[in-house]
Each structure stands twice: as C-alpha cells, then as structure tokens.
Amino acid sequence: MKKLSLVFAVALASFVSLSAQAVDQREYHKDVIGKDCKTCHDQGLKNYPSDQACTQCHDVDELAEQTARSEEDKWQNPHNNLHYGKELPCIECHGEHELKKPMCSNCHTFKYDKHK
Template identity: 40%
Template sequence: MLEQNALHQKILDYIDNKIYNQVPVKSYHKKVHQNGNSCELCHGSSEPVTPADTANCANCHGSPEAVAELTKELEPNPHNSPHWETELPCDSCHMEHSESKSVCKQCHQFGFKTP
C-alpha cells in the first residue's frame, strides 16, 4: 500500500511538472488534480481540445442557484444578475487558465474582485 501511494504521488508530481507548467491552473484548483481528478472533470475529456463545459462547474460548486445563495451578501450579487439572473455561464467571468474578468464590469463599476 505504501508503494502504491508513493507511485500515485510520483504520477501527480509528474502531472504537476509537465502539464501545470504548460497550462496555468488557479492555485485553488490544483488540489482537484492532486486529489486524483483529471481534466475530464471539467472538460469532459482527459485530453481536452475544447473549453470546459460550464455545466460541469456544478460538479464541485453546486447549481447556479446554490452559488447565488453563497454570494447573496454581495451588492449586487454577481451570480444573480438583473440581466441574466442565474443563467450567465460561469466562464463569462471566471477563467481557469487565464485572468478572470467580470462581464458586469464592462458597463458597471463594482468593488469586488472576480476569482
């Protein structure tokens, strides 16, 4: 069992060094891969060639309604927009492999940062 865990860690280290150094991943999502998940969790494929389907965000973060409930104290609530309610795709603002930008800030000024 100890040898199997050591092998598993070597594989994860290899992935970290070979893949993450080529494709930036947000620090808080690196643990997803370190826990044994692959790109398939978000992209639907172990070797992604297309952007992730944002419906897969719910695998870890919950439904859009649940996320809106978590951020209800923010004014305005970025996950319950007066324009789109809870229907705006996650990747309209949140970018895993590049800098995130709030689509709302294209027209509005808010004091919160988009992770």
C-alpha cells in the same frame, strides 16, 4: 549539416510540446482535479468547459447565497443578477488558466473585490 538541422528541429518540437502541456492551474483546484484535464474539459481539451462541468462541484444556489449583496444592490449579485439570473455561463467571468475580468465590468462600475 542536414543532420544538425534535423536534430535541432526535433529538439525544438519537443520543447514546444512540453511548454504547451505546462498550463497554470488554480491552487484550489489542484487537489480535486489533479492533472486530469478532462475532468473539466468535458467537451474536448481544445474547448471551454461546460457549465455542467463546473456545477459538478459548485452549486449555483450556494454561490448566489455567498455572493448576495444588500437589498439595495441585490441584483448586482454575479451569480443571480438582473440580466441573467442564475443562467450566466461560468466561463464569462471565470477562467482556470488565466484571470478574467467579470463580464459586468464591461458596462458597470461596481467592483467584485473577491473575484477570482
């Protein structure tokens, strides 16, 4: 009976470790990053990526230009806004493994229809 319990425990541990490694990754990052998690997780695999990891590929000025709004709403730009300018940490709104709602939605009602 003890052998059966031991075999069951080892099998269960194997399944758990396999499922922990099977994380979702956005399609548009798969070609660039592949399976090298350390490309983004530059502060260790159990920590969020730094902004420097994101800006290796994403230019903040280009993002601010792409998400610019009309003159009346110009400070509602998520990449250059009234509160944080261009200094808002990327992980406040973006997540690789799970969707996040934009931080601005905590207080404001305007929408970011193209948010990913």
